Amino acid sequence: MRNVSMKPKAPHRRGFLSAALSFFALSLSACDRLSSEPRARSVLDAASSLSYRVQRLLLGAHRLAPEYGETDISPVFRANGSTDPQDDEYLDLADREFADWKLKVDGLVEHELSLSLDDLRALPARTQITRHDCVEGWSCIGKWTGVPLAEILSRAGVKSQARYVVFHCADTLNDGSLGDDPESIRYYESIDLADAAHPQTILAYEMNGKKLDIAHGAPLRLRLERQLGYKMAKYVMRIELVRSFAGLHGGKGGYWEDRGYEWYAGI
Amino acid sequence: MLAREMTPSPAVAPETRGLAQDEPVEARWLRRHSGLVRFTHWVNALCFIFLLMSGLQIFNAHPALYVGAQSEFEHPTISITAKRADHGIKGETMIFGHAIDTTGVLGVSTTGGQVTPRAFPSWSTIPSYQDLATGRLWHFFFAWMLVLNGLAYLVFGFASRHFRRDLLPSTAELRHIGADIVAHLRLRFPRGEAAKRYNVLQQLAYLAVVFVLFPLVVLTGLTMSPGIDTAVPQLLSLFGGRQTARLIHFLATCGLVTFVIVHLAMVLVSGVWNNIRSMVTGWYDLRTEPR
Numbered sequence: 206m207r208n209v210s211m212k213p214k215a216p217h218r219r220g221f222l223s224a225a226l227s228f229f230a231l232s233l234s235a236c237d238r239l240s241s242e243p244r245a246r247s248v249l250d251a252a253s254s255l256s257y258r259v260q261r262l263l264l265g266a267h268r269l270a271p272e273y274g275e276t277d278i279s280p281v282f283r284a285n286g287s288t289d290p291q292d293d294e295y296l297d298l299a300d301r302e303f304a305d306w307k308l309k310v311d312g313l314v315e316h317e318l319s320l321s322l323d324d325l326r327a328l329p330a331r332t333q334i335t336r337h338d339c340v341e342g343w344s345c346i347g348k349w350t351g352v353p354l355a356e357i358l359s360r361a362g363v364k365s366q367a368r369y370v371v372f373h374c375a376d377t378l379n380d381g382s383l384g385d386d387p388e389s390i391r392y393y394e395s396i397d398l399a400d401a402a403h404p405q406t407i408l409a410y411e412m413n414g415k416k417l418d419i420a421h422g423a424p425l426r427l428r429l430e431r432q433l434g435y436k437m438a439k440y441v442m443r444i445e446l447v448r449s450f451a452g453l454h455g456g457k458g459g460y461w462e463d464r465g466y467e468w469y470a471g472i
Numbered sequence: 473m474l475a476r477e478m479t480p481s482p483a484v485a486p487e488t489r490g491l492a493q494d495e496p497v498e499a500r501w502l503r504r505h506s507g508l509v510r511f512t513h514w515v516n517a518l519c520f521i522f523l524l525m526s527g528l529q530i531f532n533a534h535p536a537l538y539v540g541a542q543s544e545f546e547h548p549t550i551s552i553t554a555k556r557a558d559h560g561i562k563g564e565t566m567i568f569g570h571a572i573d574t575t576g577v578l579g580v581s582t583t584g585g586q587v588t589p590r591a592f593p594s595w596s597t598i599p600s601y602q603d604l605a606t607g608r609l610w611h612f613f614f615a616w617m618l619v620l621n622g623l624a625y626l627v628f629g630f631a632s633r634h635f636r637r638d639l640l641p642s643t644a645e646l647r648h649i650g651a652d653i654v655a656h657l658r659l660r661f662p663r664g665e666a667a668k669r670y671n672v673l674q675q676l677a678y679l680a681v682v683f684v685l686f687p688l689v690v691l692t693g694l695t696m697s698p699g700i701d702t703a704v705p706q707l708l709s710l711f712g713g714r715q716t717a718r719l720i721h722f723l724a725t726c727g728l729v730t731f732v733i734v735h736l737a738m739v740l741v742s743g744v745w746n747n748i749r750s751m752v753t754g755w756y757d758l759r760t761e762p763r
Binding site for chain 2 (some may be wrong): 230232234236237240246248249250251252255256258263264268269270271273277279280283321332336338339340341342343344345353430431433461464465466467471472
């Protein structure tokens with residue numbers, strides 16, 4: 206009896222279920238297609254510029270990212286991205302413990318600079334224990350000592366046309382997505398002048414009280430505590446002041462930005 | 473805007489045409505949901521699907537959750553990983569120290585005919601392939617939409633007294649909760665007069681979703697932002713650190729998914745077309761026997 210009364214319904218229900226599943230599968234592949242469609246991406250990206258503007262408003266110029274105590278320092282601080290650059294120029298510098306390394310500061314500045322590690326150590330320093338947040342989701346806490354970027358920029362004199370600070374790095378990192386062109390696989394990053402002037406934005410040469418090691422960016426790396434880890438360029442060789450980063454590498458202002466990540470990584 | 477009975481309009485109740493306005497009519501049609509509730513409900517549903525699936529994409533980039541400010545990589549509270557097994561690889565989900573073999577769905581699943589190490593399977597993520605950057609684009613776009621939509625709903629809910637009138641259970645209703653639970657388990661749902669109001673289990677479930685789970689998921693989401701942590705460091709103390717916030721974000725999402733499953737099941741068994749019609753057009757048929 207029961208079977209008889211159920212019979213006409215069963216195919217109908219199965220039909221509905223398979224229609225729902227096909228609809229779901231179609232919607233998913235539509236999302237995949239939209240994901241690589243530049244116009245759809247720029248619509249989605251509108252949310253990221255909204256986040257940037259709102260966070261800038263909330264943060265103000267000088268609010269400090271939370272700082273932690275000595276006991277909070279992570280026993281193991283994960284190193285990500287390049288951890289052992291094999292570029293010839295870098296290997297030569299590392300061989301001599303970066304004695305010949307010089308940080309170049311150029312672009313839209315009044316005076317170009319060329320600073321050795323000793324020069325940097327002679328400048329005012331800041332030490333901070335902060336949380337490093339990776340875009341992947343994990344966090345580690347470390348102690349960083351270095352020279353505030355503002356100290357360097359004030360010595361170089363930033364021209365009024367300058368809007369961004371670009372960090373050119375020694376490492377090439379090839380994730381295979383943009384081909385092998387040396388231009389496209391060299392790490393770089395950029396930040397705006399508000400972040401450049403922030404007191405916690407430092408170029409660190411020490412980590413956890415020791416000389417910065419190669420895995421974490423020796424001899425010099427950026428700390429940008431109000432944004433995610435990929436902004437904090439390691440193996441910094443040259444700082445360039447620019448009006449726009451459109452002409453650099455992929456034009457999006459950073460290695461990962463050229464691969465689809467947001468330029469503003471405060472979220 | 474529950475329980476506002478209307479004189480049936482000709483369009484929806486043709487059989488009552490010709491009756492004088494003041495003649496007593498047993499009202500059949502109830503305008504159950506106001507326009508704003510209906511609109512925000514569907515926008516919220518859309519946002520939730522996109523946030524859930526892009527969120528699983530983001531989770532897959534580092535499929536482990538921790539307690540505290542930082543990640544103790546060796547001791548995750550929850551993790552979904554691929555492990556070497558006798559024959560190839562197996563998916564293993566660790567929850568509070570207990571390992572569960574979840575091969576096929578979590579940890580290891582089949583993508584385009586290939587057995588792939590992947591925390592959440594490709595059919596559950598946006599995009600379906602591994603792409604953290606794009607997952608984040610989708611996630612933050614719909615996060616903004618969810619927040620703006622939610623704020624509109626909250627302002628309306630308080631201003632129109634929707635929360636107080638429709639969602640807040642009376643003490644009498646709360647006293648009957650036992651009987652309501654039994655009736656629900658027997659799949660007997662209120663009809664007629666009693667169907668005009670949300671029952672107490674509905675009220676409590678909706679209150680929990682509106683005032684606990686969604687605020688929790690939004691606030692813990694914000695706590696993961698280093699920018700927001702600088703502007704509002706109190707969030708870190710409130711949730712016990714960024715990694716705990718990430719864990720709570722995940723657990724609150726599990727709570728919301730559970731709600732959605734029960735919600736959809738209840739919609740199905742308590743008169744599916746009547747329920748859907750009332751959430752689309754606003755009109756609920758009081759005479760329809762729940763099926």
